[in-house]
Amino acid sequence: MASNDPKNGGGFFASIASSITSFGSVMSKSVNGLMGYEGLEVINPEGSTEDAEEEAARGRWKQEERDGYWKMMQKYIGSDVTSMVTLPVIIFEPMTMLQKMAELMEYSHLLDMADKTDDPYMRMIYASSWAISVYYAYQRTWKPFNPILGETYEMTNHNGINFIAEQVCHHPPMSAGHAENEHFAYDCTSKLKTKFLGNSIDVYPVGRTRVTLKRDGVVLDLVPPLTKVHNLIFGRTWVDSPGEMVMTNLTTGDKVVLYFQPCGWFGSGRYEVDGYVYSSAEEPKILMTGKWNESLSYQPCDAEGEPLPGTELKEVWKVAEAPKNDKYQYTHFAHKLNSFDTAPKKLLSSDSRLRPDRYALEMGDMSKSGYEKSSLEERQRAEKRSREEKGQKFVPKWFDETEEVTPTPWGDLEVYQFNGKYSVHRATADNAEDNTDVKLTQFNPWQFEDLSA
Secondary structure (H helix, E strand, C coil): CCCCCHHHCCCCCCCCHHHCHHHHHHCCCCCCCCCCCCCCCCCCCCCCHHHHHHHHHCCCCCHHHHHHHHHHHHHHCCCCCCCCCCCCHHHEEEEEHHHHHHHHHCCCHHHHHHHHCCCHHHHHHHHHHHHHHCHHHHCCCCEEECCCCCCEEEECCCCCCEEEEEEEECCCCEEEEEEECCCEEEEEEEEEEEEECCCCEEEEEEEEEEEEECCCCEEEEEECCCEEEECCCCCCCEEECCEEEEEEECCCCCEEEEEECCCCHHHCCCCEEEEEEECCCCCEEEEEEEECCCEEEEEEECCCCCECCCCCCEEEEECCCCCCCCCCCCCHHHHHHHCHHHCCCCCCCCEHHHCHHHHHHHCCCHHHHHHHHHHHHHHHHHHHHHHHHCCCCCCCCCEEEEEEEEEECCEEEEEEEECCHHHHHHHHHHHCCCCCCHHHCCCCCCCCCCCCC
16 A cells, blocks of 8 residues: 555555656547557546537537537636526436435445444444445436425335435525434435536535434434536536545544545546544544445555455445446436335425426426426526515425534535424325325425416
């Protein structure tokens, strides 16, 4: 190992950047065929003509659309564009941010294993692997729909989990989520913050994620790295998440620090993750290494971070097989999130699956999707005006705002907590005799009056 410090990359993966600097002059075009570098993925930060044509072929942007959108977006450079810009559906995927929150549950069996183990450090291995596993899905370059205020997403029929997420604030956009089975409870408050940089955007995960393991009552806290989306308008769009992920056992003081390697030229370092499980005394106990788009492994180490003699790397997580040539790069689990197979009985009318713009895009009708998206946004503005004129305050149904404001690396966060009312609702709905087809339910997130444009 070249280094024991996760901040310095950990030394598990040999960088090839220094050996290819002489090719810098040809970076503006495809270099897949260079002698000795066949098969390497090319990431071009500048965005070449070939990349733009490839994106257009995937249905993302035509040149005239790029040019027009670029002129419109230039004035927002340096700004947080989370909710201030109306975006065209051509860059969207048929999923909302609330459903993206639910994607964390794909490999939830890792949290079950964390709850079952008696080894405090293996507990951190399983739990941090769960946190890493979602990045394979998060590399998708399509934008999810912003939820309407009061919109929800429910998921059942997966690993015994009941999942509920709700849009609790519109400006700034904030979501709260809760998931639970016999082994763990997951709670998250999320407030995305962005910085538009022209042809790229930085996404700061201003949020708090807590996992409670039920057997011993252990509470885990997660702080993820920021995400960078490159070549938004020109070139081949790609996602990177450079920096540290820290998971802390708030009960014992143990923690995991994993370093996401930044992507370099020729894709060097991309996907690579490595770091350590530390004891409460901050001594390295187990090293972790892998790629967030493939697998993660672990190995016991000494106080210097070196692998213990006689031990070997053991795989703890491996990405599940994904559909080939999927337009939106969806996993099999992502497709389940959009289906009604994971929906409970008597689905809430505020559920993301029922959004007409999302459904139209899923069916491939981009024109109808754009119309429905504009209609929903106008109805949301009308509902807000009416509510404010009447002095009515929006109050989330399934989550309560607490008095707690927690600091994050990217700003303070108002914390929402699950109020338990959904559990009562779900039990009542599941026991009711109702054969209504949930697919026929009309989307209605409006807490007060639903005002058409």
